[in-house]
Amino acid sequence: MSPLPDGYRLVDVPESRKDEFIAVDHLAFAFDTNAETDALVPITFEWDRTQAVEDPDGGLAAVHASYAHTMPVPGGTVACSGLTWVGTRPDQRRRGLLTAMIDSHFARSLARGEPISALFAAEHAIYGRYGYGSACDDVRVKLSRGAALRDVAGSDALTVRLATADPARDSALVDAVHRAAGAGRPGWTTRDSDAWRTRVLVDPPAWREGAEPLRIVTVHDAAGDVRAYALFRRKDNWAEGGPAGTVKIREAVAVDAAATHRLWSFLLDLDLMATVESPMLPVDDVLLHLLVDQRGVVPKLTDNLWVRLLDVPVALAGRGYSAPVDVVLDVTDTRLPANAGRWRLTTGVQQDDGTYPAEVAATQDDADLTLDVRELGAAYLGGRSLAALARAGLVTEQTPGALRSAAVAFLSPVAPVCTYIW
Numbered sequence: 001m002s003p004l005p006d007g008y009r010l011v012d013v014p015e016s017r018k019d020e021f022i023a024v025d026h027l028a029f030a031f032d033t034n035a036e037t038d039a040l041v042p043i044t045f046e047w048d049r050t051q052a053v054e055d056p057d058g059g060l061a062a063v064h065a066s067y068a069h070t071m072p073v074p075g076g077t078v079a080c081s082g083l084t085w086v087g088t089r090p091d092q093r094r095r096g097l098l099t100a101m102i103d104s105h106f107a108r109s110l111a112r113g114e115p116i117s118a119l120f121a122a123e124h125a126i127y128g129r130y131g132y133g134s135a136c137d138d139v140r141v142k143l144s145r146g147a148a149l150r151d152v153a154g155s156d157a158l159t160v161r162l163a164t165a166d167p168a169r170d171s172a173l174v175d176a177v178h179r180a181a182g183a184g185r186p187g188w189t190t191r192d193s194d195a196w197r198t199r200v201l202v203d204p205p206a207w208r209e210g211a212e213p214l215r216i217v218t219v220h221d222a223a224g225d226v227r228a229y230a231l232f233r234r235k236d237n238w239a240e241g242g243p244a245g246t247v248k249i250r251e252a253v254a255v256d257a258a259a260t261h262r263l264w265s266f267l268l269d270l271d272l273m274a275t276v277e278s279p280m281l282p283v284d285d286v287l288l289h290l291l292v293d294q295r296g297v298v299p300k301l302t303d304n305l306w307v308r309l310l311d312v313p314v315a316l317a318g319r320g321y322s323a324p325v326d327v328v329l330d331v332t333d334t335r336l337p338a339n340a341g342r343w344r345l346t347t348g349v350q351q352d353d354g355t356y357p358a359e360v361a362a363t364q365d366d367a368d369l370t371l372d373v374r375e376l377g378a379a380y381l382g383g384r385s386l387a388a389l390a391r392a393g394l395v396t397e398q399t400p401g402a403l404r405s406a407a408v409a410f411l412s413p414v415a416p417v418c419t420y421i422w
């Protein structure tokens with residue numbers, strides 16, 4: 001465990017210290033709130049998973065929390081400790097407080113039987129040193145009103161309804177469509193508490209930045225079932241050349257191509273609007289394939305989930321593989337030495353979903369590939385190629401042919417993504 005400065009200590013944070021905990025994050029993230037917002041936005045903390053560093057005066061100097069996520073991975077799900085709310089008071093930075101919290105987070109997650117941790121990084125440079133690998137990207141696109149989509153059979157038969165978002169009314173349907181749309185996509189973390197299901201729909205006036213209240217558009221089939229939804233607001237702009245408003249979308253999710261087509265046909269043709277800003281989308285989202293003119297959109301690629309394998313053999317055996325493989329991985333891991341060494345990963349009989357399960361065991365056999373646990377985290381969800389990482393000098397092939405077969409086996413045919421930041 002990494003040492004803390006003299007007089008500092010790690011403490012659990014009970015709900016009774018909520019305000020102190022949040023005050024540290026306000027200072028660390030430079031954000032403010034107000035009573036109206038606090039009353040509307042539900043607290044998502046799980047209070048047995050909140051920790052802090054207390055300074056010698058008993059005040060909180062640094063904080064973090066985690067969420068118990070069930071992380072979709074190729075071929076199944078894995079218990080995941082989702083690190084979040086990490087902050088050190090600006091006047092207490094660079095004394096090793098985060099490093100001590102990370103060691104504690106790893107130990108506590110392992111003790112709970114969580115073989116992986118994942119996070120969204122506030123800054124790209126923070127977490128690689130701790131063995132987290134950037135495991136996938138998301139893309140946001142800026143589209144012009146009227147951007148054309150390729151035809152999709154069945155789209156015309158679907159209908160749309162528009163309403164002002166209402167957490168009490170909409171959270172169940174949003175959750176159901178979100179779950180259905182994400183089936184089979186690694187990283188697509190569902191919202192497993194009422195607080196999270198409400199959180200996606202809340203609309204404090206302070207968050208509107210001059211735009212209208214949060215709206216929800218739903219796409220319905222002939223039976224009335226919801227096949228897609230988008231949460232969005234419009235911001236008007238009366239420019240010299242005429243109305244040039246912007247549609248800002250918080251989340252847009254559809255269960256199939258027809259529903260995607262109907263949903264985006266609506267969003268791309270709202271009167272008085274000139275620009276449509278998408279939310280975080282998977283890099284292979286259906287919308288991108290339906291655009292007639294992909295060059296007409298302005299994409300922005302950002303790192304999405306970062307993944308840390310805490311228990312390498314359990315994590316690797318917890319996911320499926322896209323092809324048969326028998327490979328010895330020689331892993332380095334300075335923070336969690338139990339992971340270091342050679343692991344033989346051998347796949348078994350193909351499952352109904354097309355993936356191959358694997359057994360993973362320590363071995364003294366020669367290594368086929370050498371890599372750090374960070375690169376294993378990057379490849380874990382199937383969104384980064386081990387072969388590409390090798391080209392960057394981050395993975396080394398020891399046995400000719402091993403890189404290709406391992407790279408193919410680790411990749412997912414569907415791009416990983418998580419649609420909301422936790």
Ligand SMILES: CC(=O)SCCNC(=O)CCNC(=O)[C@H](O)C(C)(C)COP(=O)(O)OP(=O)(O)OC[C@H]1O[C@@H](n2cnc3c(N)ncnc32)[C@H](O)[C@@H]1OP(=O)(O)O
Binds near residue numbers: 062094
């Ligand atoms: C999952 C999430 O919650 S992401 C949110 C992260 N939080 C934020 O970005 C809020 C603003 N920033 C902060 O609160 C703090 O600067 C933190 C939490 C990022 C770092 O906390 P500290 O207690 O200062 O970190 P600590 O002293 O343990 O530093 C550990 C190492 O990381 C490095 N490091 C820390 N933060 C950064 C950064 N933002 N960029 C680059 N390097 C960093 C330090 O230089 C140090 O390097 P070294 O080991 O080579 O000396």
